[in-house]
Amino acid sequence: MKKTDILTPIGIVMAIGLILYAIISGGKGIKIFIDIPSFLITIGGSFGAVLITYDLATVKKIPSALIMSIKGIDANKLELIEQFKELSKIIRKDGVLAIEQQVSEMEDQPFLKKGLELIIDGVDSKDVQEILEIELNEREKVYGNSAKIFKLWGSYAPAFGMVGTLIGLIQMLSDMGSPDDIASGMSVALITTLYGALFTNMLFNPIGFNIESKGETEIEYLEMVVCGLSSIQNGDSMRAMEEKLVTYLNEKDRKSYENSSSEVA
């Protein structure tokens, strides 16, 4: 099951569409909601705060973090169990060196590949565990940091929206004209608050939580890989290895796994 993440663009289109619908159904046109200076102060100002917070290496990662939030994660757990069973069979029959060929072709599973290479090279079981743990922590940090950038941006944006509204209010109140002038000044002043709320709740926060959630999915997959690798290196029986790996499946996957297993048997 390849997890597709088509939902990110669908969600964005849906949220924007509904906002536009609300604006248009108000009958005052979309023009009063477009204001470049308001955009600059809210989104630009909060991006300035992001720049103050992070160094260049981190800020450079924002585009790749954005891509991360659109791409699905390829964490096919059912396939992984099959792979481990096959590898285990070969090793039992022909020894650990027999999987060398197969391992060299695992381009799309770098973590699994690295672990198997270490095992083939005869690296000590404890060292393999240690290396994979560090790797896992590093992956966790990459996701955590990427998510934090967007969440922090999502906390700065409404604040700069409020700053924009306060600036507008102070200007308006410092020199009042007719009530009509006040109302329209107020209307302009509120646009930055609207921008701050919209960008934060439609983009920054959802993207931040999206990356966080993707990180959890991948980390769980990697933990399953570590579990399988340790099973292989400890020479667990096929039954014990399978039992451990199946535990990582959710209910639905577990059923489809049991069905496919019994078919074979």
Add this chain to the structure above:
Amino acid sequence: MKKTDILTPIGIVMAIGLILYAIISGGKGIKIFIDIPSFLITIGGSFGAVLITYDLATVKKIPSALIMSIKGIDANKLELIEQFKELSKIIRKDGVLAIEQQVSEMEDQPFLKKGLELIIDGVDSKDVQEILEIELNEREKVYGNSAKIFKLWGSYAPAFGMVGTLIGLIQMLSDMGSPDDIASGMSVALITTLYGALFTNMLFNPIGFNIESKGETEIEYLEMVVCGLSSIQNGDSMRAMEEKLVTYLNEKDRKSYENSSSEVA
């Protein structure tokens, strides 16, 4: 004691009823509180943000999470102690294979069943513990993730409610008519804020916390199962096993257990 969760629908009916009572006792009718565009922007928009946050596999789980919050959890701890005592007696008398028949019929206790099957199959005590721990963690994650979806939705909804109100305010202020127009425009603008507050505090947050609380109840039950299984595999005396399991009971259950025990004795 089968925990019924009839309280979820009762609470919803009670909260909705009181809101309706407040609306009707205001004497202005219910019609001014119903506005489809306001509903779409608040609930639809925040659902869009949920879609951006999660991938398809997670969003698909929302209905089953909803059902989870209505169904009670079958965590009868008193019965579990009896089961463990019986199992322990049989094993002492006829060995571990004698419970095979009984285990195969435990359809409604998959976790207990799996643990006993592993013991029957002679899987090592340490491996059994490890497999059950992974399983327990997976269950914990299922509850945690389901609860988080609703809590996140509950944090987006008031934000989109505010966005709707801001859009209404800006439209109203950009082109003012008579004071009466202003007031009624303001009235409409506030409806999205009302929707956001209502759905979050009457549905999203309570359901999120409900699932979280159910998760805690089930995890505690599963920990009790793990404790009992480890007692059986370690060959604890009946007394020690009972003493450990009773500790998981709350005061009320403990008393009723002691009464029933002394009756037997």
Add this chain to the structure above:
Amino acid sequence: MKKTDILTPIGIVMAIGLILYAIISGGKGIKIFIDIPSFLITIGGSFGAVLITYDLATVKKIPSALIMSIKGIDANKLELIEQFKELSKIIRKDGVLAIEQQVSEMEDQPFLKKGLELIIDGVDSKDVQEILEIELNEREKVYGNSAKIFKLWGSYAPAFGMVGTLIGLIQMLSDMGSPDDIASGMSVALITTLYGALFTNMLFNPIGFNIESKGETEIEYLEMVVCGLSSIQNGDSMRAMEEKLVTYLNEKDRKSYENSSSEVA
């Protein structure tokens, strides 16, 4: 030192008294602050949200949690040290069975009693520790869950207060009359917000934190019991046991303990 918790009612009387004083000193009478529908929507509605959140077993515990917050906790640490010293003396002289009589009379210290009974029954030191740890965790959860109910209620109540105010505002604005009508409508609308703020900060939150704090006091007392029991079972010298237990005393108790000890010596 028996900790009295007369402060809970004193605090409630004090807070209510000051609120009444503020209301009466305003010179507009107390009648404008009493509104049954406002009470129903704020407190009833938020109680509905509590019902959605929890199952029957948990909701049934609310009254006993309330009582918990008024009753003091009997955690006399000085007396406990004396008890342990006496028990230790008897065991040294006549063996562990000599305390059986004394233990059977400890009705008001169920946790200490259970631990000693296990020791008398010759249960293994490691098993005693494990059983007491589970018991301690269960007590911690009881306090934690009880506190959480009130804190959650305290988070729903202001939200329903705001819902009530929004409903009032929308009704008022949808059909305006004279400025006087507006003002008095506004006055009524704000009452739900007042109720939400009052009940949360005068009852729900203080009671929630009260239970939390009582839990910490009891857990610390139980940890001291566990420490003393392990000292007895490990055959610590009187000096080592005393030294360990005294560490749990606060400065004041420590001084009064040292005084009473030196008097004896």
Add this chain to the structure above:
Amino acid sequence: MKKTDILTPIGIVMAIGLILYAIISGGKGIKIFIDIPSFLITIGGSFGAVLITYDLATVKKIPSALIMSIKGIDANKLELIEQFKELSKIIRKDGVLAIEQQVSEMEDQPFLKKGLELIIDGVDSKDVQEILEIELNEREKVYGNSAKIFKLWGSYAPAFGMVGTLIGLIQMLSDMGSPDDIASGMSVALITTLYGALFTNMLFNPIGFNIESKGETEIEYLEMVVCGLSSIQNGDSMRAMEEKLVTYLNEKDRKSYENSSSEVA
């Protein structure tokens, strides 16, 4: 370096001074900001909530917690290293009993004194560690609880400030007179909110965080004492002990320590 905490009164004087300056520069006199009922409802009411939350033993500690926040902590780490080096020298030369005289005079370092007394009495290394750990945890709790009282008060005060403002608003709106009356009623109503914000941000929160920060300083000092005591009991070489203890110094202290050391050499 004796840490002086003259900053607490300086900060209070500075904050109050600036507030007074803002009030006086407004040119409307200080009298409109003084209102006894407003003070009673905000500070008295929130103190009532504190009374509901805590029991007598805890509330009695408030004055000593206040003193704690003004007194500096005597955590001279440089001197401590010298003390440990001296003690270590004596013990190496004349055995552990030779330090008895010196230890009996350490009135101002009760924690160090207790640890050394235990070592002199020949208490087992593991037991010494355990006793000191419990003591350290107790100190941590004392600071944590004291800080929490003030932080909780700081969360109740603005809430009662808002309650006061709501009461004032409802009274004012229920029976409106001239616009001037409204404005001055509003002015009075806002004073409770001002009091709540001022007391929380000028007293309750800063004092709470002050105690928390002092706790961290002392705990770190005590951890250093534990480290040194364990070095002595394990018979570490002078070099190893020094190396470990120096690690607890900050950069500035480390430099001044290295300078003084090289002078001696």
Add this chain to the structure above:
Amino acid sequence: MKKTDILTPIGIVMAIGLILYAIISGGKGIKIFIDIPSFLITIGGSFGAVLITYDLATVKKIPSALIMSIKGIDANKLELIEQFKELSKIIRKDGVLAIEQQVSEMEDQPFLKKGLELIIDGVDSKDVQEILEIELNEREKVYGNSAKIFKLWGSYAPAFGMVGTLIGLIQMLSDMGSPDDIASGMSVALITTLYGALFTNMLFNPIGFNIESKGETEIEYLEMVVCGLSSIQNGDSMRAMEEKLVTYLNEKDRKSYENSSSEVA
């Protein structure tokens, strides 16, 4: 790759520039936004609260913390791997004393230097680990405390901004003149809120999070140093050491490392 942190000043210039642009494009001049008493009450008052919170030793660290947030951290991981490989080669060939000369010149890597010195001095592997762990914790605390000062200031500043606005409002409402007077009074009153929001979101919070993020970068680098030192002391093979250290690299660095390695080979 030397991480430059030119982004902090760039971000500040960008945020200030956009605020100024918003102010100037409003056409009312910058003068109405400059008010010394407002600045004093907001920034001075909140600094007073910071003084109450911390003792002298901590407050003295604010300037160095500020510098910390501008300076980049020199955590070149690629170079570190080369260093460790070289050191490992020398030690294998000529023994651990052969690196003494090289170590004495590592002025800019005090942590690595200290670790190597301990190894040269023949300090026990377990003691080296313990000393480095304490050192790492101390560094973590330095960053954590520095970040906390600014975050706390960032929480006090908006509160004092609100206090200033409340003072202005109360003065204005207590004695109303013409509507124009009200508006301009309101305008002045809002400036403190603006200052509070601006300084917090443009300086205090970004600087606080900046220091926090720098701390994480340095701690990770130091963990890599600890890992390499332990590899050397345990006599790991070159392959195992390299494999462990490479795991700390991010994807981009890992590629450039593999390229440079294969070039050599």
